[in-house]
Amino acid sequence: MKQVVLTGIKKMEMVEVAAPIITSADEVKIKLKVIGVCGSDIHYYSEGRIGSQVVEFPFPVGHECSGVIVEKGENVDNVNIGDLVVVDPSVYCGVCDQCLAGRPHTCRSNKFLGCPGQLDGCLGEYIVMPGFTCFPVTGSLNPVQAALIEPLSIGLYAVKLAALANNKQRIAIFGAGPIGLSILLKLKADGVQNIGMVEPLAYRLEKALEIGAEYGIQPNIEDVEAKVSAMNELLLDVVFEASGEQDAVDNALKILKPGGKLILVGIPPDALYTFNMDHMRRNEITVVNVRRQNGCVEEAIELVQSGKINAELMVTHQFKLEETDKAFDIVEGYKDGAIKAMITFD
Incomplete structure (x- = not known):
């Protein structure tokens, strides 16, 4: 073969x-x-x-x-x-x-x-x-949809681990690649409204806005902390990091409220991140690591079959x-x- x-x-x-x-x-x-x-x-x-x-x-x-x-x-x-x-x-x-x-x-x-x-x-x-x-x-699915279930299931699992209190929580996603977009698709299917996408590539940011992100930020030309703070005085409840970039982690910590959650989904190229522990400790930020998916394949299939995603x-x-x-x-x-x-x- x-x-x-x-x-x-x-x-x-x-x-x-x-x-x-x-x-x-x-x-x-x-x-x-x-x-x-x-x-x-x-x-x-x-x-x-x-x-x-x-x-x-x-x-x-x-x-x-x-x-x-x-x-x-x-x-x-x-x-x-x-x-x-x-x-x-x-x-x-x-x-x-x-x-x-x-x-x-x-x-x-x-x-x-x-x-x-x-x-x-x-x-x-x-x-x-x-x-x-x-x-x-x-x-019920075509072959392309079927092949997309694997990355989509990771997005579902990330949202599951975030354990959102309700669909009114304030959220941002770093990285509008397939995993970041999968997270966005799941959040929109759940009725979450206040979702920002942080992505340096304009065409990917445009796709996220098309799918349903409420606002977009290009971190290479905009101040992420200033823009988020202007729209959300109390900062954000949950941030999903799906880019694997150190700068994204640094910015994510700045825009999380005290008691907020940082969900790490992206893979850093050198397998290392550094964290401002003074900031994380004083604000009691919860960090959750996402390892692939766990038990979300069937739900992902159902969401695509139903047309919700x-x-x-x-x-x-x-x-x-x-x-x-x-x-x-x-x-x-x-x-x-x-x-x-x-x-x-x-």
Whole structure:
């Protein structure tokens, strides 16, 4: 089968490899339909690592995908051959302390699609996964919508962890990439009104305003603290940081009210943030870390099926598998108005 692999920093190659085969009665074989290019994929592409997770080249990345079941093991009963499925890229054991505590996303032996040292990614024609990672959506979602469920579920989980007191709370989101927009889509679906988007790229800020952000701030040309303070005298209840930038964290702390919450969703390139602890301590700011998603896939599917969320609003580009290197280059360089690029097989 055809597969795209990273061969070095900002280098990709299409190769021919043997198609994966089912080796367990609990597995399914999936023919891929659509693959999303994620920000974490871009970290591996441009830096070769995310923190301690270092790529050994060659390596196929990719974890956001939808596909059709073409084969299944005898123990699989949640999907049928021919089903279009959403694929949850996280494979957990189900028996460790974390899984038993309802935290499979922090499973002690978790394996994740496209994560170095764990599982090869989905940038190819077929993958084999445990049946429990697949959610059938035949007739209710198209393949692009199905592939968008993975990033959307992270946005849902971030909002869930924020535990908003009501839909009148004052909120800001830093970063109008796919995850920041997923958070925005969920907040709007919940009826939250006072939402600001902080984003340096004008075209991304415009997209956030189109989706429903009440106001936008470009931190490279505007004073974030001054603008927020002018509109919200008591400052903000919750800030979602979805950019992975130190400046965003610094600004977020300045615009949070005493007792406010900072929800960290973005991935910093060097895996480090610094915090003004004097400010955080005196204002008793709560910091919440978001690790992928936990139990939000089905809700994300339902929200898209119902029309409450139009996840396709974030899609700006579609490419063929043979054009994957171009897709990564455009997303990594913020070229051509790129927000979300999808690799399609049709």
